[in-house]
Amino acid sequence: MIRFERVSFRYDGADPDAPPALGGLDFTVPEGELCLVVGPSGVGKSTLLGAVSGLVPHFTGGHLTGRVTVAGRDTRTHRPRELADVVGTVGQDPLSHFVTDTVEDELAYGMESLGVPPETMRRRVEETLDLLGLADLRDRPIAALSGGQQQRVAIGSVLTVHPRVLVLDEPTSALDPGAAEEVLAVLQRLVHDLGTTVLLAEHRLERVVQYADQVVLLPAPGAPPVVGPPAEVMAVSPVHPPVVALGRLAGWSPLPLSVRDARRAAAPLRERLAGRTPPTVVGAAGELLVEARRLAVRRGRVEALRGVDLTVRAGETVALMGRNGAGKSTLLSALVGLHAPAAGSVRVGGAVPHRTRPAQLLRRVGLVPQEPRDLLYADTVAAECAAADRDAAAPPGSCRALVAELLPGVPDGVHPRDLSEGQRLSLALAIVLTAGPPVLLLDEPTRGLDYAAKSRLVAHLRGLAAAGHAIVLATHDVELAADLADRVVILADGEVVADGRAADVVLSSPAFAPQTAKILAPAPWLTVTQVGDALAALEAAQ
C-alpha cells in the first residue's frame, strides 16, 4: 500500500554537511497494517509521514530522491490534493486542521472537495458520527469541544472520505488516558473491519505499541531505519515503553509488548520480588507553601473549579491528574493569579496570587505553561536569558547558567523556535527558575517529549524537589506521575476526587496505574527503576 524506494530527503537551506532529514528509507507497508513510526524527537518522524501524504516535498519544499508510492500513485507526480482520496492525514494539532466551524460540516468537508454525491455524503456522515461517538456533538461549534473530542472529529473528518491509508502524527499525546484509548480503539476497528492501512507516529509508546503490526524505528536523523515486527524492533530500540524496559531487565523472550503478555511472563519475577517492597517515600514535612481552601473559579458561565482544597509543602512533588477539561490547568492558573477565585482562598508562599504584582509574585511561584513557547519572546537564547535576568532582577548570567545546566550545548545565537520540544521546555524552565521561586508549577510538561528528554526532566525535577522546591505538575502521563510524584491529586469536573500518596492513588484505579504496577500487581511496584534497584539489591545480597 505504501512503498518507500531508496528515499532520502533534505530540506531547502539545510546545512549541506549535516545528515539529510530522511535517508535510506526502503520499506513497504502492506494493506491493512498498523505501522508505528518511532524514534527520538527531531529524528524526522513527521517528515516521513508528510512524505506519504505528499506534503513533503510539495508543500514544504526540499529535495526528495527515490520514490514514494501510495496505492500505486507516485507522490512525485501527484500533489497532496490528488492523493486526498487515498490518504487521510491528521497532523499534531487538530485545531489547525479544521476548515469549517461545526462538527457536521467538518466531517463533510473532505467529501465535498472530492465531489462525493450528496446522498452518499449524508450516509457516511451519519456512519462516522456513530463510529466515533460524535452523534451528540454534531451541531456543536468545533471550538467548543474538548481536546479528545477535537481529535476524534479530526480523525472523523478524514475517515468520511474512506481513505485507504490513514496517516496520524501523535494522535494521543494531548489526550488523557481514557480519551487516548477511545481513539486507539477506533483505529483498531478501522484496521480490522475496513482493512485501512494506518501509519502512526507517537511518543507515548506504552499506549500504542501493542497494537502495531510493524514498527519503523528511525534511530538518528538521516540514518537508515530499522523495520520489523514490534517485538524485534523494541528489543533494540532506544525509545521503548516501560513494559519493554521491564522485559529487557528481566530478560524475557519473546519480548512482551502488552500488559497481558508481560503478566504471563512475570510470574517468576513476582516470586523473586516477593517479600521486598519498594522504598516508601517519606512525606515531606517542609514549610506549607501552597494552600487553597474551598477554592472556586468561574470562567464565564462555567464553574471550572468547585470547593478545591490543596496544600503543598516544600520538598513535595504533587501530580494533578484527570481527564481533559477537568480543571487542572485552571487550578495551576489560579495558583499564579491568572484567575481570581470566585469563592474560597488561595495563598502561595504567603501571598494572595491575584492581588500580587507580577514582579513580586515571580519570586514566589513560577509556572511553565502547556505551550512553553508562550513564555519566549526574544529571537535568541542569549537575549531571552538576559531578559529573564532583568525580569527577575537577578545578577546577569544567572539564567544562562541555569540553561547551561539544564540544556548543555545549546549555542547562544539559536532562535528559540528552532529548538526541539524538549529543549524549549528546558529553556522555559530555566527562565522560570531564574527568579528562584520556591513553588514550581508545570502544565503538561511531557507532551511531545521522547523518553530520553523525559528522564532528563525527571532528574532535574527530582533535584529541585530535593533542594526544597514544591512542585505541582498537571499531567496525563501516568508513567511520569508514578515516577516523580509523592502525591497524586485527581480532579474531575472541577472537584478533587482523590488526594493521597502516589502509590495508593495510582494503584487503586487501572486508568491511572502505570504499566509496571499493572504487570506486578498486587505488589506495589510503580516504576522499572524501582524493580531494577530491588533486583540489584537481591543479587548483591546473594
Added chain:
Amino acid sequence: MTAAAPSAAPAALPAVRRARALHAGAWWVWALGLATAASRTTNVLLLGLVAAVTAYVVATTRGDAPWARSYGTFLRLGLIVVAIRVVFAVALGSPIPGTHTLFTLPQVPLPGWAQGVRLGGRVTAEAVVFALRDGLKLATLLVCLGAANSLANPARLLKSLPGALYEAGVAVVVAMTFAPHLVADVARLRAARRLRGRDDRGVRALLQVGLPVLEGALERSVALAAAMDARGYGRTADVPPAVRRATAVLTVGGLLGVCAGTYGLLAASGAGYGLPVLLLGLAAATAGLRLGGRRSPRTRYRPDAWGARAWLVAGSGAAVAAATIAAASYAPAALDPPAVPLAAPVLPLWPAACVLLGLLPAFAAPKPPRAAKSPAYAATSKRAAQ
C-alpha cells in the same frame, strides 16, 4: 433529504437544529432590508426603533455558537462611531449654521493654505445634534450587519455561492475566522507575560506580544493551508479547452456588460440602453459562473433549504426597506427632519409601524434551543482564555 433525517434522534437533541436552521441568505436579506431602512432616515426615534428591532430578534433567535456573540461587538463599534462623529464635529466645527451656542473652544489659528478648516471655536447645539444623528445612522447600519453576523454563520452563506466562487469564498471565511484566533492568542500571551513577572496590562504589554502573536498566526495559517491541501482543497476536474475559453469570455464579457449597464442606468443620458445591457451582462456572467463551476468537482453537503420561513424572514426585511423608501418620498420631513431649527424629534406613526414589520422573524424563525453547558464546553472556553 427528509427521508434521510435521523428519525431515531429524540426531538430535544440538537440534531433537529440543522434541519430547521433558516437559510443564511434569508437573514442577510432581512438585515440588509433593515439597513436600507436605516440609511433612509435621520430621525433618531426611527433609528432607535430599527436598532431595537434587530436587538429583539437577535436576543430571541440566536444560538450559542461563537459567531452568535458578534452582535455585542458591532453594537460597541456603533457607539464608538457615534462618539467619533460627535468629537470631530466639536473639534473641527461643522458647516451647520446654529444659534444655540453650547460652549466655545479656544480656536487654533491655522495658516492660510488650510483655509476652510477650523480647529476649535464655537460649538452649537445644532451642529452636535446633526453629528449625533449622522453618527447614529451609521451605527444603526453597523448594528444591522452585526445582527446578520450573529444570526447567520458566514460560513453557511458559502454553501449558496456558485461552485466557481466557492474556493475564493473559503479563503475569505478562513481569513475571517482569524480575528477571533488572534484575540485568543493575545489573551494567552498577555497571561504568559504575567508569568515572566511583567505587567500584563497597558499598551506596552500589547505591543510586546504583537510579534509572537503574528508569528503564531502565520504558523497556524501555513499549517491550515497544508491540511486543506491534503484534504483535497483546490482539486479540479478536466474540462475541454473550448469550455474553458467559453467560461472566460462569458464571465469577463458579462461583468463588463454589468458595469456598462449600471453606468447607463445611473447616467442620465444612457437610460435607454442601460437596462437591457445590464440584464444581458448579468445573464452572461451567470452562465460563465455556471460553466466555471464544471471545473470544480465539488458537491454540497446539506445545503440550506429556502422554505416558507425563509420567505417570511427575507420578506419582512424587504417590506421594511420598501416601506421606508416609499415613506421617504411621501413624507420626507418626518424621516429626515431638518437640524435647524432645533426641535424634538417626532415619531412618524406609519413609518414606525412599517419598521416594526421587521420583528416578524422573532416569531417566524426557528428558535434554536441553547445547548446545555457541558464540561467539555467549559474545557475549551478555558483553553481559549488562557
